[in-house]
Amino acid sequence: MAGQPPKVDVPILKDLTIDNITENVHRINSQGSDPRLKYILERLVTHLHDFARETRLSTDEWMAGIEFLTAVGKKCTDVRQEFILLSDTLGLSLLVDSIDHPKPPSSTEGTVLGPYHTHDAHDLDLGSAISGDPSGTPLLCLCTVKATSGAPIADAKVDIWETDSKGSYDVQYSDYSGEPDGRAVIKSDKEGVFWFKAIVPVPYSIPFDGPVGKMLKVLGRHSWRPSHMHFMFEKGGFDRLITTLFLRGDPYETSDAVFGVKDSLVIELGTVSAEQAKKYGVEEGTKLLTHDFVLVTDEETRKLRDEEALKAMRKLGREGMTIINGQLVPDVD
Amino acid sequence: MAGQPPKVDVPILKDLTIDNITENVHRINSQGSDPRLKYILERLVTHLHDFARETRLSTDEWMAGIEFLTAVGKKCTDVRQEFILLSDTLGLSLLVDSIDHPKPPSSTEGTVLGPYHTHDAHDLDLGSAISGDPSGTPLLCLCTVKATSGAPIADAKVDIWETDSKGSYDVQYSDYSGEPDGRAVIKSDKEGVFWFKAIVPVPYSIPFDGPVGKMLKVLGRHSWRPSHMHFMFEKGGFDRLITTLFLRGDPYETSDAVFGVKDSLVIELGTVSAEQAKKYGVEEGTKLLTHDFVLVTDEETRKLRDEEALKAMRKLGREGMTIINGQLVPDVD
Structure with a gap:
């Protein structure tokens, strides 16, 4: 059945709080094999959660956000892309x-x-x-x-x-x-x-x-x-x-x-x-x-893109990053 | 005309780069009078941009995100809220x-x-x-x-x-x-x-x-x-x-x-x-x-919410925050 999991080997969630929800979401999202996707999700969820924590986002504000994004999606047509806007x-x-x-x-x-x-x-x-x-x-x-x-x-x-x-x-x-x-x-x-x-x-x-x-x-x-x-x-x-x-x-x-x-x-x-x-x-x-x-040229762009990515990681203090096939991913241990 | 600005007093954008785009967006977004809205937008834009900078998000990945969010919006109906999901x-x-x-x-x-x-x-x-x-x-x-x-x-x-x-x-x-x-x-x-x-x-x-x-x-x-x-x-x-x-x-x-x-x-x-x-x-x-x-009770919740918000700000090292009418906002200088 679609979505039915094996009932083993799923990371066990621990009693979820403001302080530990993020690491739990990361664990559940880290089951796949694509290192780039995992890295993107890890950063996305971290920023999304930090945003809520730093603003102490209220339920009403969250709902306003949900309604806003829904309206943006509904406004999109073949000739109008409101999300790009x-x-x-x-x-x-x-x-x-x-x-x-x-x-x-x-x-x-x-x-x-x-x-x-x-x-x-x-x-x-x-x-x-x-x-x-x-x-x-x-x-x-x-x-x-x-x-x-x-x-x-x-x-x-x-x-x-x-x-x-x-x-x-x-x-x-x-x-x-x-x-x-x-x-x-x-x-x-x-x-x-x-x-x-x-x-x-x-x-x-x-x-x-x-x-x-x-x-x-x-x-x-x-x-x-x-x-x-x-x-x-x-x-x-x-x-x-x-x-x-x-x-x-x-x-x-x-x-x-x-x-x-x-x-x-x-x-x-x-x-x-x-x-x-x-x-x-x-x-x-x-x-x-x-x-x-x-x-x-493609080649010059690739080289420059990779160089700038690694330079940016050093500047951001993000250690242990590497580039594989043009994609920035964490080093595998 | 809707959207037509006064042609004065709009913050002047400076030659935009990976490193200064964020502060420029903050300046343009800071023209309103609602301190809570300004704070939320400032945090939202910072996290959105940091996400792109930390992942070195590609145009193709960005477009995949645009298409994903559009599909989420399109899936929403009166009885199904895909954004809440x-x-x-x-x-x-x-x-x-x-x-x-x-x-x-x-x-x-x-x-x-x-x-x-x-x-x-x-x-x-x-x-x-x-x-x-x-x-x-x-x-x-x-x-x-x-x-x-x-x-x-x-x-x-x-x-x-x-x-x-x-x-x-x-x-x-x-x-x-x-x-x-x-x-x-x-x-x-x-x-x-x-x-x-x-x-x-x-x-x-x-x-x-x-x-x-x-x-x-x-x-x-x-x-x-x-x-x-x-x-x-x-x-x-x-x-x-x-x-x-x-x-x-x-x-x-x-x-x-x-x-x-x-x-x-x-x-x-x-x-x-x-x-x-x-x-x-x-x-x-x-x-x-x-x-x-x-x-x-409402009163106990309000008190606890405010206390926890200020405690969290201290823990996050975010100085100069205050609570006005239950809303966390930066101190006015």
Whole structure:
């Protein structure tokens, strides 16, 4: 019968109290064979319990938490991920990206994916227009993608997404047709160049009508993101780069609701010259975004990730940790 | 506009890294006026971030967590609370009950509420049968409820719930009629006595077909609770007592999937004597449950809760904490 245990060899729980419940949960959770899973659970339960002990969490507060998490789950749909929004607004998403995708100084920094990446963007040719919004301010984007060595990366898959001029992604409209807008997948050319036409990004409020919006309100926080455009780069041999370019001078530049802004990712727009206008088929004076993205190899990322993990463990005073197949786990005795 | 901030006086985020993201999130979360909420969020974010830093959580693991929590939320219905089940199976529920409802040695210990308490039990007279299951083993329950002074508590509201003989609560059946079974609300009499007819509890598996069941499986844990009967006591002036009696010798007595067993709550059943059989209208030799419950006054609970909170803070080395209206908060400078 599902869940029916052998009635032997189950760790015996001892009379449970505030002080010993944690070690008992650890013992019950340590029966499996996956050292990484055991370590994650051990840390998770320790922090969860310490949180309750340090706050002396009340039953009413606990129930408010249960109801909040339930509402977050209920708000999730195919096109809205309220738990990612929660993670974003608590700074966890930025933190995890920073841990898992460390970047050497010479490369482009990563940032939060956000809840609006989809997998239905069309593959478009270089030079295509990714936004069909006639109210948007036209923007020419001239970019390159290179390795840290400076060598151009040809044939990189570049996934780009932005809102329309009202600050909404295509999937946020209740009457969304299923035909993607404001997003595209473009391949870089032999010189690592990719260019496309878009619209100037605008600031927007993250979804504010759900439980995460309520949380922000109670905390006296605003829900705005500064104007930005998302990019995701994939190319065999390179660590996937999820990043975003932000516009300098945006009113929310220093208070992004999801903590995504990094100074190296804040750019100033230029304007298209007469020569560029002719070459790229846009009007002179059109707003211009240029950026050179730099990817890190898988190997370099792995090495850096492992080094930084062990350095962090030493700094945290956590002894006896090792890395097996890229996973941080306690040493086996 | 909802969520639109004043564009001044918002804490300025500084270039965010693994090492400074936490303090930046704290600054943004500290704009409100509720000191308890701020303290809870500060501890929550610290533990969430420390968890990610100590495990060097990967993007894939983070996404697995997002998907798990989403599935937990989606599994919740009016009659199934998968987040409570998650809290129960991680030992958090037992811990919070222990913190919020401290008990002096002379009183009855509390334990987890569990996800199957409902509010639709009928008010029944003393001596009523609470279970309509003809396959159950009949059980006579003769109990009292008293104060720590020994004085009987009259007119206490006693909410009782148990499964049927197959180990299922009424609401777990997909064809549940809405007519409660295996549950009742009974009032104690002038001597603090309450008695009723039930069936001998059986062990059962907590719901194993959802994400929490999957988690237990992956962790090599079983999903069984030892045989038990739930009780909740409410009476003006007394701290609400949520507790459970467990049967001694149950195969799961020492490995309850939700960590609810405390030694003082494990009892042995007796058998009904000839005299009792006549007095209570059951057959001689019927199984007999007797227990004397002891409630703690609101005032004593408040005092004990505050004392234990401050004692715990000293033990944890957390200086500068105070209690205002029963809520633990940092001292205002």
